[in-house]
Amino acid sequence: MSIRIGVIGTGWIGEQHVHRLTSTVSGAEVAAVSDIDLDRAAEVAEAAGARRVDSAEKLIADSEVDAVVIASWGPVHAEQVLACVEAGKPVFCEKPLTTDAADARRIMDAEQAFGRRLVQVGFMRRYDAGYRRLKEVLDSGAVGKPLMAHCVHRNKSIREHYTTEMAARDTAVHEVDALRWLLGEEFVSAQTVLPRKTTKRFPHLQDPQIFLFETASGARVDVEVFVNCQYGYDIQCEIVGEEGAVRLPDPAAPAVRRAGRSSVPVLPEFGDRFEAAFDVELQEWVDRIRNGEALTGPSAWDGYAATMVTDAAVQSLHSGAIIPIDMGDRPELYA
Template structure:
């Protein structure tokens, strides 16, 4: 599968390394970026060509499928161009930054008549989350009633602003909980505790996302992006007859100097490295046998609707309805 990649920032470079070095059946044949020097450096990792623009890359006859890892606001037009060209596209989250653009993608893909879009929600490929999914699908804890989640980062750069905890960070919990619970969210509220002194002054941190599903299950997500001590992802789902918790990453327990301890992961690339590998391998495998089987354009659109509502909820203090249309049969 000859793949072209748009956007050679950190995640783009990592995906080129994976596709060229550890994903079977894939070849990175072309890359494009607004920074030609950066594009050339990343292209050299895979022996790929540099193409001057995203539009040219999508149209290139040697490119069979496209990976979009550009700036979020550019995703919509690039994904739409891939659909117009009839080429499968793996788009890193967010699919779009505005819900209206997500609707345009849904309409274009349905008009094409076949799934082309997969969204990069890698949590669905993590072994721990997949184990939780199996427990829920087997009815191991009865009907889910509540979920308690935490998404903690050690620090964030000054460019990280107060909407990003919803649109860039909690979006992962929004998607993975939709997948785990098997239903959509109906409303969202954001409450704000006292802010940490370890943040830049313009940032509200931490924030707590309160969600209600269509059936009435309740979800709380703590987003704390300057926790200082490490990258810590927690998830517990409580059901009628039991509870299931996401395991911490495996680490040796050290007993020394009068205490027992284990190391805490410091960044998301380390925590989800295996999930990224599995995600891209399964995407390539699905293209070779048919069409993308992972998170769909509907999943990307639904997540954007929820995070857009969460931004409004934080700004207004209100409980904001999640205004999702009926899911098209195409995505069922």
């Protein structure tokens, strides 16, 4: 039996999810699609053999929709996720879960009242083969207790709508979740440091930025975000332990030797880098729903924690101070 899925939001990521649910993921079918742009929703729905529904609210309430994928604008995620929980429908929500930590608390309260997890957040790096190998090394103890982590997140260029605060909330948020997962602990402070600006940017944008985090055990994490690096999409992560160090592998690519040089290509866009992770992420989500198993992917707590950390980073952006982070107690449902 296939899971009938409704998709809210038909921008780039929403359309990509509709395509992979239709052509790559097994055990699922796209039953309905909605977007505030009705013509766009109709176009994407037709390509998938699905129905266009006039609103997110109607899609969530639709009796022919078993589960929901939310790929809409971030500020509307909270109410859409809450509606899914109220309807008792599993929901996969692209990051951010919410743009306000208090809304994430509302979602966790609703989920706890329901009695089991219904929410998964789209932090796809946990499903990337390289990151999973990295975690296996850390969990094995091969490099000893982690002391430091050094991360790089570079984009070739960015569109003009991108703002300085988005470096934390939309870009570094991936490193925040990945490092919380890899190290198995929460961040307790954040600071944003501003290097000299690149000239290859829009006038309103501070780029690059460096984020400094401390974990509960005292490990230190630095994340460089440079969204106009010009040369490609480059993701790096190294974790240094007491007995060794481990690095995230680069994507497999052929090395070319020519004219006295050896070179390997750098991928141009994030979709190229993490396409397989997106596929694995949605396949595992669908499989657990079909099998009646508990969700094990990034939870509402993970979405809440990421928002708390990136909010602190944005606060530091404006003040320059080290901002303490107090997550509060983790509910038992997410233990």
